[in-house]
Amino acid sequence: xxxxxxxxxxxxxxxxxxxxxxxxxxxxxxxxxxxxxxxxxxxxxxxxxxxxxxxxxxxxxxxxxxxxxxxxxxxxxxxxxxxxxxxxxxxxxxxxxxxxxxxxxxxxxxxxxxxxxxxxxxxxxxxxxxxxxxxxxxxxxxxxxxxxxxxxxxxxxxxxxxxxxxxxxxxxxxxxxxxxxxxxxxxxxxxxxxxxxxxxxxxxxxxxxxxxxxxxxxxxxxxxxxxxxxxxxxxxxxxxxxxxxxxxxxxxxxxxxxxxxxxxxxxxxxxxxxxxxxxxxxxxx
Amino acid sequence: xxxxxxxxxxxxxxxxxxxxxxxxxxxxxxxxxxxxxxxxxxxxxxxxxxxxxxxxxxxxxxxxxxxxxxxxxxxxxxxxxxxxxxxxxxxxxxxxxxxxxxxxxxxxxxxxxxxxxxxxxxxxxxxxxxxxxxxxxxxxxxxxxxxxxxxxxxxxxxxxxxxxxxxxxxxxxxxxxxxxxxxxxxxxxxxxxxxxxxxxxxxxxxxxxxxxxxxxxxxxxxxxxxxxxxxxxxxxxxxxxxxxxxxxxxxxxxxxxxxxxxxxxxxxxxxxxxxxxxxxxxxxxxxxxxxxxxxxxxx
Numbered sequence: 273x274x275x276x277x278x279x280x281x282x283x284x285x286x287x288x289x290x291x292x293x294x295x296x297x298x299x300x301x302x303x304x305x306x307x308x309x310x311x312x313x314x315x316x317x318x319x320x321x322x323x324x325x326x327x328x329x330x331x332x333x334x335x336x337x338x339x340x341x342x343x344x345x346x347x348x349x350x351x352x353x354x355x356x357x358x359x360x361x362x363x364x365x366x367x368x369x370x371x372x373x374x375x376x377x378x379x380x381x382x383x384x385x386x387x388x389x390x391x392x393x394x395x396x397x398x399x400x401x402x403x404x405x406x407x408x409x410x411x412x413x414x415x416x417x418x419x420x421x422x423x424x425x426x427x428x429x430x431x432x433x434x435x436x437x438x439x440x441x442x443x444x445x446x447x448x449x450x451x452x453x454x455x456x457x458x459x460x461x462x463x464x465x466x467x468x469x470x471x472x473x474x475x476x477x478x479x480x481x482x483x484x485x486x487x488x489x490x491x492x493x494x495x496x497x498x499x500x501x502x503x504x505x506x507x508x509x510x511x512x513x514x515x516x517x518x519x520x521x522x523x524x525x526x527x528x529x530x531x532x533x534x535x536x537x538x539x540x541x542x543x544x545x546x547x548x549x550x551x552x553x554x555x556x557x
Numbered sequence: 558x559x560x561x562x563x564x565x566x567x568x569x570x571x572x573x574x575x576x577x578x579x580x581x582x583x584x585x586x587x588x589x590x591x592x593x594x595x596x597x598x599x600x601x602x603x604x605x606x607x608x609x610x611x612x613x614x615x616x617x618x619x620x621x622x623x624x625x626x627x628x629x630x631x632x633x634x635x636x637x638x639x640x641x642x643x644x645x646x647x648x649x650x651x652x653x654x655x656x657x658x659x660x661x662x663x664x665x666x667x668x669x670x671x672x673x674x675x676x677x678x679x680x681x682x683x684x685x686x687x688x689x690x691x692x693x694x695x696x697x698x699x700x701x702x703x704x705x706x707x708x709x710x711x712x713x714x715x716x717x718x719x720x721x722x723x724x725x726x727x728x729x730x731x732x733x734x735x736x737x738x739x740x741x742x743x744x745x746x747x748x749x750x751x752x753x754x755x756x757x758x759x760x761x762x763x764x765x766x767x768x769x770x771x772x773x774x775x776x777x778x779x780x781x782x783x784x785x786x787x788x789x790x791x792x793x794x795x796x797x798x799x800x801x802x803x804x805x806x807x808x809x810x811x812x813x814x815x816x817x818x819x820x821x822x823x824x825x826x827x828x829x830x831x832x833x834x835x836x837x838x839x840x841x842x843x844x845x846x847x848x849x850x851x852x853x854x855x856x
Contacts, residue, residue, distance in 0.1 A: 298649030392780020483678020
């Protein structure tokens with residue numbers, strides 16, 4: 273009898289520790305891919321990254337060497353324009369949602385943000401093709417920026433709303449008591465106080481879109497030459513990786529590995545900056 | 558004087574509020590516009606194919622005969638397979654971070670690692686899969702005795718599983734942390750082991766939240782384009798086994814949209830985007846509703 277109870281207790285304890293070690297094992301297995309991917313990227317990419325790689329154009333097939341200057345410049349221009357379009361717009365939405373949370377269209381706007389976040393990026397690419405590329409008569413860098421800008425709206429708007437909600441009511445009341453208008457209070461008191469939170473939302477959204485390829489396929493399209501004309505097709509790092517990765521030429525694939533490493537380093541740096549900004553997330557005023 | 562000044566303020570106030578409302582309205586219009594654009598651009602294909610579009614596996618640009626069945630099947634299979642693969646891992650990490658090691662250096666490290674995984678662009682996953690995973694899968698296929706394509710349904714699902722894991726994990730972890738302390742303590746006081754507490758209290762309590770996390774991860778998986786396009790094999794037929802090459806809706810669009818000639822061909826691809834938009838919207842909406850419900854229950 274006692275023996276049976278003891279055995280039952282022992283089984284339960286064994287089950288308990290087996291489960292715990294199972295959870296630990298699965299967790300460790302699950303992070304292995306990241307290590308593999310990073311290891312492989314560094315191993316393959318690090319030999320490509322030289323000064324010439326960053327400052328030269330891709331060479332034609334058959335010639336060794338060459339760089340990804342056109343893609344770096346293209347990505348910089350496309351992302352910069354996307355920021356110009358998306359940042360003011362998204363911050364305004366965040367302000368609206370936090371200042372008038374119960375207003376008539378606030379709930380619809382909030383639902384739209386949630387839905388927009390879920391729209392597959394390729395669908396956004398197609399829609400921007402219909403909205404911008406078709407009327408303009410051809411692929412253009414600006415259409416790629418607009419596609420990316422739409423993808424930037426949800427994270428920035430949410431970060432703005434969340435941070436503004438944490439700004440103490442006292443700050444707002446103090447501003448009103450000095451006779452400031454709503455507009456002045458928002459622009460001179462609330463937004464500056466919420467700056468670090470908004471900034472980290474902005475940086476995070478840049479990190480998210482800088483690797484996006486699908487929406488650029490039908491918009492900025494890619495360009496083997498260096499171009500700064502925003503009404504013409506333009507190259508970008510993710511598109512270059514895609515095109516060269518599926519190409520049969522070793523030299524191009526080597527460029528793609530280098531470009532992947534550059535892109536990953538850029539994205540990880542932005543993530544780290546966000547982390548630092550978040551640590552100081554506490555609203556400052 | 559005073560009156561004029563307060564009028565001035567009121568006007569400024571009103572403009573400020575109106576312009577903010579206008580911007581919010583533009584946001585809503587963008588979303589409505591996306592749907593309307595997709596719908597109106599799909600009309601030629603809807604008129605030409607009707608319901609057959611969903612049930613036919615013909616895909617012939619020459620005769621303008623389009624059916625999306627193989628791509629629907631391919632999308633569902635890759636996404637579901639990826640979910641199956643990711644589920645035990647996301648549950649394990651959710652328990653690891655939400656129950657066993659909620660704070661401390663180990664937990665922080667794992668959280669950062671998972672965030673980094675979420676940050677890797679799709680195209681790089683695809684590139685890595687093409688050069689690292691495909692040879693491995695090919696040798697597995699040779700030993701199993703199926704045609705060693707290397708690329709195909711299984712490879713694409715595997716990479717997809719890695720890609721959606723961070724999304725599933727973040728929600729699973731959150732809902733597991735939200736399980737009320739007193740419930741767990743009541744179970745412990747009855748002599749339950751930790752495993753029994755997890756099995757009888759934590760998991761039943763967080764079941765709906767975990768399900769919502771899976772739905773949101775599914776929403777991601779359905780629309781994922783680049784990695785899948787590079788690894789799926791792009792054949793226009795319904796796959797016979799899980800190693801066979803297939804195709805998904807986003808990859809067909811990515812591969813064929815710029816080369817599509819003719820109104821009906823382009824329109825058929827846009828109709829596929831419309832389907833994708835509707836399905837992901839529904840999946841995401843249900844997922845978010847469940848999470849909201851969960852948050853209310855907790856209060």
